[in-house]
Amino acid sequence: MPTDVPPGFFLQPDFLDAEEECRLIDFIETIPFGHVRMHGVTARRRVAQFGWRYAFESYQLTPAAPLPPEFEAIRARAAALAQIESEAFSEALVTEYPPGAGIGWHRDAPRFGIVAGISLAGECRMRFQHGEAGQRQTAAILLPRRSIYLLTGDARSRWQHMIPGVKALRYSITLRTIR
Numbered sequence: 426m427p428t429d430v431p432p433g434f435f436l437q438p439d440f441l442d443a444e445e446e447c448r449l450i451d452f453i454e455t456i457p458f459g460h461v462r463m464h465g466v467t468a469r470r471r472v473a474q475f476g477w478r479y480a481f482e483s484y485q486l487t488p489a490a491p492l493p494p495e496f497e498a499i500r501a502r503a504a505a506l507a508q509i510e511s512e513a514f515s516e517a518l519v520t521e522y523p524p525g526a527g528i529g530w531h532r533d534a535p536r537f538g539i540v541a542g543i544s545l546a547g548e549c550r551m552r553f554q555h556g557e558a559g560q561r562q563t564a565a566i567l568l569p570r571r572s573i574y575l576l577t578g579d580a581r582s583r584w585q586h587m588i589p590g591v592k593a594l595r596y597s598i599t600l601r602t603i604r
Contacts, residue, residue, distance in 0.1 A: 429564050430553070430564050430566055430580070431553050431555065431564060431579055431580035431583075431584040432578055432579045432580060433575075433576065433577040433578025433579045433580035433581055434553075434566075434574065434575070434576060434577075434580035435506070435574060435575040435577070436566060436568070436572060436573070436574045437506065437572060437573050437574075438569050438571070438572045439569075439571055439572065440499075440502070440503075440543060440571060440572055440573035441499070441543065441545075441571040441573075442571070443571070445499075445571075446545055446546075446570065446571050448495070449495065449499070449545055449596075449598070450545055450546055450596065452493070452495045453519055453521075453545070453596050453598075456473045456519060457473065458471035458472060458473050458519075458521055459471060459472060459473065461481055462481060462482060463481045463482065464482075468526070468528075469522075469523060469525060469526035469527075470520050470521060470522050470523075470526045470527075470528065471520070471521045472518055472519065472520050472521070473518075473519040474489045474490075474516070474517070474518055474519075475489055475490055475491060475492045475493060475496070475516070475517040475518075475519075476488075476489055476491065476492050476515045476516040476517055477489055477515060477516040477603065479516070479518070479534060479536075484534060486516075486536055486603070489516075492515075492517050496517055496598065497511075499543060499598065499600075500514050500517070500600055503541040503543070503573060503575075503600050506541070506573065506575060507539050507541060507575055507577070509539065509602065513539075513602045514539075514541065514600035514601065514602060515601075515602065515603055516537070516600070516601045516602075516603060517598060517599065517600050517601075518597075518598075518599040518601070519596065519597070519598055519599075520596065520597045520599065521594075521595075521596055522547075522549070522588070522591045522594065522595040522596070522597070523591075523594055524590075524591060524592060524593055524594060525590045525591070526590060526591060527549075527587065527588045527589045527590040527591060528587060528588050529587050530554065530585045530586070530587045531585060531586070531587065532581075532582070532584075532585055532586075533576070533581070533601065535604070536603060536604055537601040537602065537603065537604065538581075538601065538602035538603065538604045539575065539576070539577050539581065539601065539602045540575070540576040540577075540581060540599060540600075540601050541573060541574070541575050541576075541599070541600040541601075542568070542573065542574050542576075542597050542598070542599045542600075543571075543572070543573045543597060543598040543599075543600075544568045544569065544570050544571065544572050544573075544595065544596075544597055545570060545571070545595070545596040545597065545598070546570060546593070546594050546595050546596050547570055547591055547592070547593040547594055547595035548567060548568060548569045548570050548595070549567075549568050549588050549589075549591050549595055550565055550566070550567055550568070550588065550589055551565065551566055551567075551568050551574070551586055551587070551588055552564070552565045552586065552587050552588075552589065553565070553566075553580070553584045553585065553586050554584065554585050554586075555579075555583055555584040555585070570595075
């Protein structure tokens, strides 16, 4: 893993094997996705939420449909990497990124704690930034398909991250703890 990534960022390539990825994609393609509206604008990416639903306009958390059984094994493995109990990852966000879609600079909402992201179908770059103007630090890393990343510590709380528009269809499964 590159050494210039923010402290608290962890990446494991090949978290999934090709067969697991295919099974997950087949399942994800059956999920009804909703549109993301932020600041009156509809994003190109679409999402499905489980465990908890985060309202992008009001910033509220409300109960959502339970985590699908198809995600239990990856939740357990992600929790083992994060050294937490599996049930602590109580929210799952599935995002569909069609070609050209990305997500702008942000930190995950303060109500969330540890963040784990699993990449499916396509790769993407994740960029990071921290600090002001002349003191700004930046980093970027490739998230290969079938990889998992963790955001903890400073990478989670002090650094912003973003994903530029993807070149090919990509799905992500983001697991988060609630504070």
